Amino acid sequence: MRIPHLLTAVFSLALASLALADAASDVIDLSTANFQSVVDPEKLILVEFFAPWCGHCKALAPHYEEAATSLKEKGIKLAKVNCVDEPDLCQSHGVQGYPTLKVFRNGEPTEYTGPRKADGIVSYMIKQSLPAVSEVTAANLEEFKRHDKIVAVAYLSSTSDAPAAAFQATAEKHRDDYLFGQSTDAAAIEAAGVSPPSIILYRSFDDPVSVYPYPVTSATVEEIEGWIKELAIPVIDEVSAENYMLYAQSGKPLAYLFIDPTSELKDEYIERVRPVALEYKSKLNFIWIDAIKFGDHGKAVNLPESIWPSFVIQDLTKQLKYPVDQKTEITTAVVKTHVEAYIAGSLEPTLKSQPIPETQDEAVYTIVGKEFDKIVSQSNKHVFVEFFASWCGHCKRLKPTWDALGEHYAAAKDHIIIAKMEAPENDLPPSVPFRVGSFPTLKLKLAGADDWIDYDGDRSLESLIAFVDEHAKIPLKIFAGNESAPSHPDVEFHDQTHDEL
Known part of the structure; x- marks a missing residue:
């Protein structure tokens, strides 16, 4: 009979511990009942709208607590709303993702656009208070x-x-x-x-x-x-999620030193780059990055091997990458020579590319980076390209329609290529006048033309066919016996190298 009493005691102790933990928190819990009475009178208060299951919310929690304690002595309050418990309250404040942070001034909200680490939150809110x-x-x-x-x-x-x-x-x-x-x-x-x-x-x-x-x-x-x-922007500093936008918005290329932060030579390699960074800071931003934590980013900037340190320059505007050969020792002289060649325009970018397909049996042609110029820029055919990502849901939904588009124009393959390219796995060459920022992106290049035509209509097969018919003007007789022939029977097809067929 003593065991139930023991369990009760343990349970009571646990509840007491939780109560003490809650009491010790400097973050105010908000609900529908107290939101206005707490928030509206404050000249300045930061409110986090969160969900207990959200990983980003869990990562933010200790920093938010630390910031609340630091800001308490300055009279700046931090509060939180559990959106699982208070869905209507969160919806009324336009919360669409977690965590959402808002700064309230006398009850009027604005979006919090600051960092998510304790010192960054403190710094941001102090600036807001002044x-x-x-x-x-x-x-x-x-x-x-x-x-x-x-x-x-x-x-x-x-x-x-x-x-x-x-x-x-x-x-x-x-x-x-x-x-x-x-x-x-x-x-x-x-x-x-x-x-x-x-x-x-x-x-x-x-x-x-x-x-x-x-x-x-x-x-x-x-x-x-x-x-x-x-x-x-420091001469050379570690880049992370907290400060990346500072660099991205500067407009300058990024010069990355990928390095193992546990290496005994970490500081030495950084110092090897520093004099080059000092000399060319007006042209590029120099940063070092945790190669172990962000190894996948290394592959994204065309560093395929896990060999550290490695150095690469990335043109953020053109999305071009200029890595030093990863087998080369990173010295001040090597970095300086590489930077000077980049600034002089004599450095060729390294283009990521999937292997060239051995066969092309499908109606939709698969383009890879290595042959983009050959298939597209130098082609005497019209080329309609879908730039896609394998993880993109919209791309997956478009695939059967795009395949059907390829089948529709299979009879006109001597005049038009319906193509696709997996953009994250293949770099566009410098000759291409655009970069892909969203998926799917659909672009048409007419035979003999330099410009690309954006497709921004709906993604039905009928609309895609109408778009191609309007611009490419494939002659009707090519589609003899095809029930879904183009809708412009009176047009003729001309390009740089063919007479009318």
């Missing part, structure tokens, strides 16, 4: 300089003098990205060691203090933000 430009004095100067990784301070004789207006406008535009302050305090200006007007950028990496180098009184928003953006 005016776009904070007043800086001698008393808070040192603390303010350390508030964030990037802190811009304008030292002015008067807030009505240039470049105060341009600096304010820049701050309003980038308050989510950087921290801005201004000071007319003589003691602060003396402590900073500057003469007003002046703009100083304080960083927690590389050179910690940078002075705006151009005529400051005529500085425009575009010039100030361009200067900050340039300095906001």
Whole structure:
């Protein structure tokens, strides 16, 4: 009879432990009953809408808790809503995925666009709590300089003098990205060691203090933000999900050093790349990446072997990759030679390609990267291409229709190719004037033409045939006996090398 009492005691202890854990949390639990009463009065509060089964939510949870504790002393609250328990509440706030984070100001929501790690959440919310430009004095100067990784301070004789207006406008535009302050305090200006007007950028990496180098009184928003953006990216830094968009949005090519972070030589290899990064930072962004964790990304940028370190340049705009041969030792000289050749335009990209099919028995022709130019760009035939991904649900649904389209034009194979290419597994050559960003993408290239025609209609067989008939103008007599012949019997077919057939 003692066992049930023991189980009851253990169960009670477990409940007590859970209660203590909940009580210790600095994240506020919200429900339909208390949402408005908690959220609406707050000048600033961050709310996470989550589902308990969501993996991303579980990964965020400890960071969210840590951020809540750090921000508590600053009077900024963090809260959460369990969307499994509160589906109507989540739906009313437009939640379509998990986790969804929203910043509420006096009950009015805006999307949270910051990082998902504790320090990033803290930094983002502190910036949200401050005016776009904070007043800086001698008393808070040192603390303010350390508030964030990037802190811009304008030292002015008067807030009505240039470049105060341009600096304010820049701050309003980038308050989510950087921290801005201004000071007319003589003691602060003396402590900073500057003469007003002046703009100083304080960083927690590389050179910690940078002075705006151009005529400051005529500085425009575009010039100030361009200067900050340039300095906001370290000479060489680790890239991750947290900062990748910073690089992607910069417009510069990425120079990757793939490295095993557990290697004793990790820091040495990074230092081998650093002098090249310093010299060519204005042309490329240099980063290092965990090759063990992101090995699949290495394959995506055409590093097929698990040989580390490896170095590759990626043109993000053209989606072209320029790897150093993976059997080559990564030295400063090798990296510099590779970078200089890329900048000079003398480096040829390495194109990923599936093997060329030994046979082409299907009505839809399979194109791979190695023969794209031969089949498409240099062809004297019309070519209608579906760029697809094997994992894409829309592509799977289109396949029978696309196969039927190939069968429909099988009789006209001397004049038109209905083709497909698995885009993630095959790179487009530099000669192609577009890159594929979504699947399926359907494009038609007419014989003898340089331009591509986008197909943006519905994906029915009838609509696809009508599109081809309109642009390619296949002569009707080719389809003799075909019940689904083109609908334009009066057109003729001409190209660069054939008379009318």
